[in-house]
Structures are given as structure tokens and as C-alpha cells.
Amino acid sequence: MKIPAELKYSSDHEWVKVEGNKATIGITDFAQDQLGDVVFVEVPEVDAELTATEGLGTIESVKAVSDVYSPVSGKVIEVNEQLEDAPQLINEDAYGKGWICVVELSNPAEINDLLNAEAYEKLLLEEA
Amino acid sequence: MEGKKTPLYEKHVEYGGRIVEFGGWLLPVQYSGVLAEHKAVRTRAGLFDVSHMGEIWAEGKDVFAFLQNLVTNDLTDLKVGQTRYSPICYKDGGTVDDLLVYKFGEDRYLIVVNAANIEKDWEWMQENVGVFQVTLTNKSNVTGQLALQGPKALEILQKLTTAPVGDIGYYHFLEDVLVAGKVTIVSRTGYTGEDGFEIYCQAQDAPVLWEAIMAAGKEEGILPTGLGCRDTLRFECCMPLYGHELSPQITPLMAGLGMFVKLDKEDFNGRDALKEQKASGLPQRVMGAEITGRGIARAGFPVQCEGKVIGHVTTGSPAPTLGKNMALVLIDTAYATIGKEIFIDVRGKAIPAVIVKKPFYKRPQ
Numbered sequence: 001m002k003i004p005a006e007l008k009y010s011s012d013h014e015w016v017k018v019e020g021n022k023a024t025i026g027i028t029d030f031a032q033d034q035l036g037d038v039v040f041v042e043v044p045e046v047d048a049e050l051t052a053t054e055g056l057g058t059i060e061s062v063k064a065v066s067d068v069y070s071p072v073s074g075k076v077i078e079v080n081e082q083l084e085d086a087p088q089l090i091n092e093d094a095y096g097k098g099w100i101c102v103v104e105l106s107n108p109a110e111i112n113d114l115l116n117a118e119a120y121e122k123l124l125l126e127e128a
Numbered sequence: 129m130e131g132k133k134t135p136l137y138e139k140h141v142e143y144g145g146r147i148v149e150f151g152g153w154l155l156p157v158q159y160s161g162v163l164a165e166h167k168a169v170r171t172r173a174g175l176f177d178v179s180h181m182g183e184i185w186a187e188g189k190d191v192f193a194f195l196q197n198l199v200t201n202d203l204t205d206l207k208v209g210q211t212r213y214s215p216i217c218y219k220d221g222g223t224v225d226d227l228l229v230y231k232f233g234e235d236r237y238l239i240v241v242n243a244a245n246i247e248k249d250w251e252w253m254q255e256n257v258g259v260f261q262v263t264l265t266n267k268s269n270v271t272g273q274l275a276l277q278g279p280k281a282l283e284i285l286q287k288l289t290t291a292p293v294g295d296i297g298y299y300h301f302l303e304d305v306l307v308a309g310k311v312t313i314v315s316r317t318g319y320t321g322e323d324g325f326e327i328y329c330q331a332q333d334a335p336v337l338w339e340a341i342m343a344a345g346k347e348e349g350i351l352p353t354g355l356g357c358r359d360t361l362r363f364e365c366c367m368p369l370y371g372h373e374l375s376p377q378i379t380p381l382m383a384g385l386g387m388f389v390k391l392d393k394e395d396f397n398g399r400d401a402l403k404e405q406k407a408s409g410l411p412q413r414v415m416g417a418e419i420t421g422r423g424i425a426r427a428g429f430p431v432q433c434e435g436k437v438i439g440h441v442t443t444g445s446p447a448p449t450l451g452k453n454m455a456l457v458l459i460d461t462a463y464a465t466i467g468k469e470i471f472i473d474v475r476g477k478a479i480p481a482v483i484v485k486k487p488f489y490k491r492p493q
Contacts, residue, residue, distance in 0.1 A: 036146075036356070037163045039446045040424050040453075058475070060424050062162040062445055063356050084422075 001124065002029040004095055008111060009120035010071035012053075015095060018111055023072050026099045027059065027090065030124055036061040038090040041083040043100055048076045050103055052110050057100065059090065072110050074103035129154060134179035135272050135334040143352045151244030153180040155355055162356035166448045169320050169361055173278035173345050174353030178326065179334060182246035182268040184239045184253065190260035191235050198256055198397060199229065200380055202390040206231050211299045211317055214388055215380040216252070217398030221405055222376035223383070225249050226368060228317065230301060238313075240273075242370045256397065272334030276341055277324030277361075280348040285314070285325055287344040293325065308340035319358065321365035321491055364447045364489035366416060366456065372427060372442045373414050373456055381405055382458070383414045384486065412439055413464040416486040417455045419444075419472065423479035425455035430473040438463050441472060449489050455481065 003009075008016045013031035017024040032038065040060040050056050050070040057068045079101045083089060090098035105111075115123065129147065131154040140147060145156025155177065158165060168174045186195065195203055201214035208231050216224045225245040230238040241249045246268055253264055276285055285293050291305045293314055301315035313328040329337055342350060359369070368374050373383045380389050381402055391403050419425055425444030430437045439459030447454040455472065463470065466485055471478040 036158055037161050039163075040422075062360060062448070063157065065424075065426060 001033070002095065003117045003121050003124075005117045007095065008071070008114035008116065009123075010069065010114055011123060012069045012071075014069060014071045016071045016111070016114060018105075021105050021108060022077070022102055023074065023105055023111075024099050024102050025056070025071060026094060027068060028120070029094045031066075032091050032094045032098070035059060035064065035066060038087045041087045041090065041100070043079040043081075043083060044076045046076050046079055049106075050074055050076060052107075052113075059087075068100065070103070071114055072103060072105055072107070074106045076101050077104050078102040132180075134177055135331040136177040136179060136274075136338055139335055139338050140177065140352075145352065145354060148355070150355055151180065151242075153243055155180060156352075158354040158356045159352045162354070162360060163448050165351050165353040165357040166360050168349065168351040169278045169322055169353060169357060170449055171279065172349040172351075173276065173280040173284055173324075174320075174351050174357070175338065175341050175345070176275040176277065176353050176358055177334075177338070178273045178275045179271070179331065180243035181273055182241040182243060182249065182266070183271040183273075183328065184241060184250065185265045185267060186237045186239055186253075186262055187235055187265070188260070188262040189235055191237055191262045194257065194260040194262040195229060195237060195239075196394060196396060197260075198253065199227075200389040200396060200398065200402070202393045203229060203231070204393070208233055209300055209302070211301055211315055213299075215374065215383075215385060216249070217380065217396075217402065218376065219397055219401065221379040221381075221398040221401030223370070223374040223378060223380055224252050224376075225370055226374055226380075226385075230313075230315070232303060245370060270331050272329045272331045272337070274327045274329070274334065274337055274341065275318055275320075275324065276327065276345075277318045277320040277353075278322050278350075280345065280350070281322070281324040284341060284345040284348055284350060285327075288340055289314075296325075308337055310337055312337070319367060320361040321367070321487070321489060322361075323491075359443075360445055360448060363443050363445060363454070363456070364449055364487065366486040366488060368414070369443065373458075378414070378458065379405060382410050382412055410461050412458050413461050414442060414456055414458050415464050416484050416488060417457050417470065417472075417481045418484045419453040419455060419479060419481045421479040421481070423472065423474040423477065424453050425457075425472040425474065425479070425481070431457045431459050432471045432473060432478060433459075433463050433468070438470070444472075447488050454488050456486075
């Protein structure tokens, strides 16, 4: 299970890549593996205001629907439109081409509440 | 996770199955992935553990009359070595279950029922013994069942037996077939829409058969296949799943299974109610729908038309072979026409769909 050291993680299995006041959001390798074949992704709309721990969209596998929660608060400035036609990018490259959206952080201090790679790995071991 | 284990539970773990609880059983929803497994069954072969299914033997001099009273289909012309599908109904026409009847002899039949319904069916059958001289034996716990399905199923199975399994006709079976040295019943039936076999064995022999079939099918590209693709495969063929397209509220007529309801045979449970329903018109019908908008219909989602709720989704998911999102919907009969445009309420969004013909997939002959 890949857990890149440079990313931050939520306990709901989303990852965040922080660059200045922007954060890219996706779901973790563990999450995509648990879901199975992703067949549909509902991404937020550009300009939508996200609140930390609240829903930002849904990901559906063949047999299940899962909510994706925003790990941070802020305004959506970019969404991954490729997921509309290629939802499997989430399975194939969860930390890369399977990114979901980019937000402009409204409360950068929230980053400190997220888990680092080590803490997230520990969480996975506890849940297993 | 709590649940009963089939004799193949250890194999599922060993083969990387993701175990879920289903109808009180611990079974794999998938191994390598639902889409890959679905495709394997459509193009090559897949091996399912269906040991959770219920096997009830019915024997005795009145067994034929007992079964004729129980099932909606007609068994009059069922010959030894043949299998027949049938719903069974309550007196009010509501569906108790759907099942397979195997005729082993004039006074010996096997009834194969859905796992989640074993106890309910058992009680219902006991209640219906009445004056009939019939003995029922529930052998579900000592019977294993494997389903080998797909265009390569025959090729694979033939490697493991000298019996002429290729000569078994569709909905026919052979008794006392040695497969990989184990005594089995080989039935040319399935729940996938492909050619294939359902193989019944002693529970303790199931792991040996599993290993033998997986090894024999290696060069054909066999995959172990889970409940996830079992559902998407049957869904593409619009085969009903009890609890979705059939229930105490959904009669076989409403489910579109009229060809398995022989209203003109002698009396049977539910006949009067079903005759009445047929005469007065069905309130709702199970129809097929293609989702034309962006979204996936899921079981339970409301179906709307002309601003009102006309029914609900009974099963919905992608249909992998078609590359489309499809649904089975139970809707008011007034709207149940091919080409009718409807909407599925997907978490508050009205997603357009259109009523289409069933089945969604039929295997090339």
C-alpha cells in the first residue's frame, strides 16, 4: 500500500498535497483498493466552497457508493475533468492522475490537524 | 464480521477474496476485481462458490403432487435428468422464493433455493406437506456447490471427468459424475447468461474440486469470481434476484416471469390471486432502463415521471459488457412501455433514463 511521505492524510482516507496556499485533494491508495473498480466520480464544481470534514463529492465502484470528505476548507479552483470519462484513473494512479480537485485554502492552519504518512500508516494498521 | 462459512471459506482467503457478509454468509465479493471477473466469465471462465445455496430433497409417493402445489411452473413434462426453474408463491400471490427443481426419479426430487431463504422456504414447505406423503430433508449444510461459468467451462470441466458432460443439455443434469475423483451432480445451469455448469458435491469435497478446476482452467484463463460479478452478470441478463425483483410484494407476474406461472395447471399456492391479478391488470411491472444521463441508479432509488414518483429501482449498476449504466425498475404499469422517458432520483438529482427491452445482454449463439 503506497503512502507517499510528502503528503498529508485524513482519517477518512483522503490525501492532501499542500503547495503554498493551494491544496490538491484525492483519495488514498488504500481507499481506492477498498472501493474496487471505480466507475463514476462526482467532482465538486469550480468555485464551490468546501468545509473541512464535509462531503465534496462521491466515488462509485461497480457495487458501492462512497462519499469523499474534504480534508480542508477553501474554494475549489480546479477539478480533474478527466475523471468524467476515465474514472479508473483513481485506481490506476490515486496520488497522481487520479487527483480530484485543487482548493485555495481558507484556513491553512487546518493542515496541522491532518495526519502525516507515519500516522496514517499506523491508522491503517489499526483498522486492518 | 459474523456469518456462516462455506466449505470453501479458506480457499477464498487463500485466493485473495474480499470477504463480506451476504445473507448470513461470509463470501468473497471479489478477488481480482469485479470488472475483470465479469469479463472473464463473458469471454473465458469463472469459478464461483455457491455452497451457500440451499439443497432440500423431497421424496415419497406424493412428491410430484406436493411440488405441483408448491411451484407456479408446471412439472408435468419434467423428465428424470431435467431441471426446471420456478417461483413459489404465498396464497396471496406474493413470492416466497424462486428455485430450481431437479427430477432424479418419479419419487425423488432436489429443490435448490436461495441462501437467504433456506429457513423460510423450509418452513413454508413443511406447512404445505399437509396430506401428501412426502419426506423433506434439508441437506444444505452437507452440500457444496461450485458454479463453473463461461464459454470455456465445458473445455475445462471435460479435463477432469470421463463423463460426457458436453452431451448434457441446457437445464439437464447427470448424477454420480466423477469429477477430479469426487462424486458430483453436474447440472448445465447457471446465473450468468453464459454456458456453464453447477456442480454439487459433498461439502468436504468442495476444496479438492475448487483446486482441480482452478488448475484445469489455468490455460483457458479461468478466474475465481465473487458475488460482485455474479450480480452484474445476472443483472445484464435481467435474471431476477430475490429481495430485489421478487418479494412478498412483487408477484412473479409483476416481475415479468409469466412464462414460469402456469395458471392453467391444477391448483397451486397463489393461483387464484395470480389469476385475479392477471385479469384485473398488474399494478406495477419490473422493466429495464438505460440511464441516459450521468449517474448510476442504485437499488431503492425513486423513479419519477411527469413530476411524480412512479416506482423504484430494484437493481442498478454499470452493465460492463454494454459499457452503459442500466437499471431494473418496478414502476406503475401505465408508464411501463418501451421508449418511455423516466427520471431516476440519484441523491436528489433527477437523472434521465429510458425504458428499454430486457434482457440487456444475450450471449451470441
